Amino acid sequence: MEVKSIILRHVKMDLLTPFTTSVGTEVDKDFIIVEVQSKSGLSGWAESVSIMEPIYNEETVKTNWHIMSDFLIPLLLKEPLSHPDEVSERFQFIRGNYNAKAALECAVWDLYAKEKNLSLSKALGGVKDQIEVGVSVGIQKSEAGMLKQIEEYLKEGYKRIKVKIKPDWDTQILKSIRREFPTIPLMADANCAYTLKDIDHLQALDEFNLMMIEQPLACDDIIDHASLQAKLSTPICLDESIHSAEDARKAIQLGSCKIINLKIGRVGGLTESRKIHDLCVENEIPMWCGGMLEAGIGRAHNIAITSLANFTLPGDTAPSSHYWKEDIILPEVEMSEGFISVPDLPGIGFEPNRKKINQVTLEQKIFS
Numbered sequence: 488m489e490v491k492s493i494i495l496r497h498v499k500m501d502l503l504t505p506f507t508t509s510v511g512t513e514v515d516k517d518f519i520i521v522e523v524q525s526k527s528g529l530s531g532w533a534e535s536v537s538i539m540e541p542i543y544n545e546e547t548v549k550t551n552w553h554i555m556s557d558f559l560i561p562l563l564l565k566e567p568l569s570h571p572d573e574v575s576e577r578f579q580f581i582r583g584n585y586n587a588k589a590a591l592e593c594a595v596w597d598l599y600a601k602e603k604n605l606s607l608s609k610a611l612g613g614v615k616d617q618i619e620v621g622v623s624v625g626i627q628k629s630e631a632g633m634l635k636q637i638e639e640y641l642k643e644g645y646k647r648i649k650v651k652i653k654p655d656w657d658t659q660i661l662k663s664i665r666r667e668f669p670t671i672p673l674m675a676d677a678n679c680a681y682t683l684k685d686i687d688h689l690q691a692l693d694e695f696n697l698m699m700i701e702q703p704l705a706c707d708d709i710i711d712h713a714s715l716q717a718k719l720s721t722p723i724c725l726d727e728s729i730h731s732a733e734d735a736r737k738a739i740q741l742g743s744c745k746i747i748n749l750k751i752g753r754v755g756g757l758t759e760s761r762k763i764h765d766l767c768v769e770n771e772i773p774m775w776c777g778g779m780l781e782a783g784i785g786r787a788h789n790i791a792i793t794s795l796a797n798f799t800l801p802g803d804t805a806p807s808s809h810y811w812k813e814d815i816i817l818p819e820v821e822m823s824e825g826f827i828s829v830p831d832l833p834g835i836g837f838e839p840n841r842k843k844i845n846q847v848t849l850e851q852k853i854f855s
């Protein structure tokens with residue numbers, strides 16, 4: 488693949504409804520879209536999952552723009568690539584900045600798949616033609632609001648409900664949900680809101696028969712999660728703590744988790760995602776694909792990786808209409824009876840809507 492030029496676009500889109508977690512509320516979303524153009528005239532596309540504030544991880548739109556412009560893009564332009572796996576090799580000497588690395592690497596994967604006339608799913612080793620879809624319910628203003636929202640999502644066909652919890656919004660809300668919905672597939676994401684001091688409190692959540700509790704402790708912890716998992720019957724799922732296949736190996740070896748939430752942006756791209764997938768297959772650790780409120784281009788990458796065999800649990804991969812009045816792809820991602828079809832078209836399988844992208848672009852820069 489001979490990359491002719493790379494375009495960064497800082498875009499801003501309004502979410503249909505604000506999304507609240509234990510760390511903050513998103514009302515709109517600034518993010519970066521990457522377009523990698525090849526000499527063959529094809530374009531590969533991806534999104535960075537970084538937002539404006541460093542509240543999920545240490546990256547932001549601004550740190551992405553700097554690291555991509557001044558370090559990563561020159562590495563991609565300096566010589567041709569024969570396979571997308573080479574991208575993470577070229578980026579390896581640069582520390583961290585996984586969201587920035589992933590956005591460029593995923594765009595190269597999309598371009599590669601298009602040049603091979605393969606769907607991204609097939610290029611990655613995907614085996615499914617549809618994926619099960621879960622939904623992440625942000626923290627609501629009231630208990631009644633939460634129950635109403637869950638009822639609506641179940642009617643829409645979602646295969647799994649994920650609720651956000653934190654120390655002052657957990658036992659009571661889970662009790663109410665289980666009273667209304669005693670048997671639904673239900674999980675809770677704590678986004679690092681607890682410490683080992685809460686071990687007894689967290690043990691008490693075992694009564695709610697959760698599929699898993701996601702990232703209860705610190706975002707960079709593996710050790711304390713192992714101590715906690717030994718005390719819980721509820722499986723722990725790690726999200727923020729897992730940045731690489733090495734992190735996953737250590738977490739599995741220590742017994743820190745029984746499930747892994749894979750986010751392509753958090754681990755630096757699709758090559759690392761496949762390594763984590765294969766490690767989880769070897770260790771019989773089920774996976775699902777987490778979400779970062781992506782627009783359609785990022786969502787397309789999530790659908791592709793979720794088509795791999797070991798993504799056996801519904802992910803946070805709701806359709807376009809769950810997030811946006813109008814998405815940046817054509818067609819938009821649609822869900823039917825809790826399933827999303829995996830496109831069998833070249834690359835990500837959705838066409839970027841250039842008119843819409845231009846409308847939401849605040850700034851762009853072309854590198855060649």
Ligand SMILES: O=C(O)CCC(=O)C1=CC=C[C@@H](O)[C@@H]1C(=O)O
Nearest residue numbers: 508543623777778779780781803
């Ligand atoms: O994209 C979605 O629908 C899920 C969004 C979601 O749950 C999250 C997005 C970003 C950070 C977190 O708050 C949370 C997560 O941890 O999965």
Ligand SMILES: [Mg+2]
Nearest residue numbers: 676701702726
């Ligand atoms: Mg999470």
